[in-house]
Amino acid sequence: MDFPDDLTTGQRIRLLRESRGMSREMLAAMCGRGPDWLKKIESGERPLRSNALILRLAGALQLSDASVITGAASVAQPVQQGRLHHPGMPAIWDAVMNRRLSITPPATPVDVAGLQGRIDQTWTLWHSSGQNRTEVLRLLPALIRDAEAAARTLDGQQRRAALVAVSDVYRLTGQATAYIAPGELAWVVADRALTAAQDADQPAAIAAAAWNMGNILRETSYPEEALRVVTEAADLIRPHLDEAPDDWRGIYGALQLHAAVTAARDGRSGDAWRYWGAGDQVAKSLPASYVHPSTVFGRANVDFHEVSVAVDLRTSGRALSIADDLDPDAMPSVERRARLWVEVARGHLQRGDHTAALHVMQMAHDIGAETVQFTPSALTAVTDLWQGAPRALRPQAARLAEKVGLREVG
Structure with missing residues (x-):
């Protein structure tokens, strides 16, 4: 579009949005913000100083040059299109999207316990390595194919156990390919994890797969749907908690923290702290040293999420005060420790x-x-x-x- 030179940044954004038939709610959601924020940007009531937000708006508006937003006097600024690149993705794509329709039964019986052990070890690697994506992506194609083969060639209780393994490996695939997988693969992975868990009829596996599905929904700007999925999963598993193993309570707590972050990113302070408080109560009911094997729910993760919720609600003073009292080494996950410092950095930037x-x-x-x-x-x-x-x-x-x-x- 050709704009008059005297148009403000907000006026340019509004004209571009309307020319593409996008609602204010839609464009704001694609930038991780609310419609009131965008309304203030477009009206000139709020300045747009963040280069990252300018690039995010440009990408959502399908612009190749962010200077279209900021004005003709600005230096040309290319906009990165698509998702982040990782060389491990082609092999994952082949394992997931080129799934074989028929599988020859293996010469020796499948050791489901051994398969689950390999998956559990890979989850441990995800949380313990500073190069976790590269190392885990290297292992996933074989795990995906072995889990699929086990589920298709076994029956009875062995098949149910294999289906739980399928769900677990697809959940791990969802974690390891977040932000680098094409959208269609991300949805396939999340759906297969949930379908396998439902076929296994195992409440804890269903709840964990719903946690994973909630991640996909939230990161693709469907916060209401994300909240619905995780709260329904929490309702499903809640009746079993009194007699359930610790890991069932662990995934229940992880669902509460997921809901807390989802509500916080939507600006719903009361709901966010209510969900966080529910997760806090779950952590208090578990042994002090407890850590859920895949979500790493436990005392440290609840405390880390308190920082995240505060940052997402833009209460940076509270976030930094909480972070001052945390011991990062209490968190066994390298990935979560790094993410804590990212949240602290966001808090400092807000100030x-x-x-x-x-x-x-x-x-x-x-x-x-x-x-x-x-x-x-x-x-x-x-x-x-x-x-x-x-x-x-x-x-x-x-x-x-x-x-x-x-x-x-x-």
Whole structure:
């Protein structure tokens, strides 16, 4: 579109949105914000200073150059199209999307317990490695095919156990390919995890698969649907909790934390803290050292989520105060420790403290390089630092941007 030179950024955004037939709610959701935020941007009541949000708006409006939003006097700024790239994705695509319709029974009986053990070990690797995506993606194709073969060639209780393994491996695939998988693969993986768990008729597996489905729904801007899925799963498993193993209570608690973050990102403070409080109560009912094997729900994860909820509600003072009292080493997951520092950096950025934000983002990268490289909120923070750091810190911010692939070396 050709705009008059005197149009403001907000006026340009409104005209672009309307020309594409997009509602304000739709565009705001694609940027992880609410419609009131976008209304204020379009009216000029609120300035748009975040380069990351400008790029996000440009991507949602299908622009190749963000300067179309900011004005003709701005320097051309290419907009990255599509999802983040990882070289391990082609093999995952082949294992998931080219699933064989017939499987020759193996020469020896499938050891379902051994298969589940391999999957559990890979979950441990996901939470313990700083290069977790690369290492886990390397193992997943074989695990997917072996789990599928077991479910198709066994019967009775062995088949039910194999179906739980199928659900677990697809949940892990969903975690490892988040933000790098094409949309159609992400939905297939989430649906297969939930379908296999339902076929196994195992409430804890269904609840865990619903937790995974909720992640997909939330990250694709369907917060109401995400909340419905996880609350229905919580309702399903709740009647079993009194006599259930600790891991059933663990996944129930993880569902509460999921709902807390979903509500917080939607700006629903009361609901967010109510769900967080429910998760906190579950953690108090479990042994102090308890950690759920895949979601890492436990005391430390509840405390970490308190920071996330506060940041998502833009109460950065509360978030940073909570973080001051946390012991990061209490969390056994490298990935979650890195994500904690990302949340702390976001809190500092909300307060305009680029120096502190850069320091903790460097810590996050040192702990879990691929967590920062392949998590949009982390990349947004790095972009904000690269664009807005004080002059003395710009070389450090630029080096961090290079490490995560936002800026070419040289």
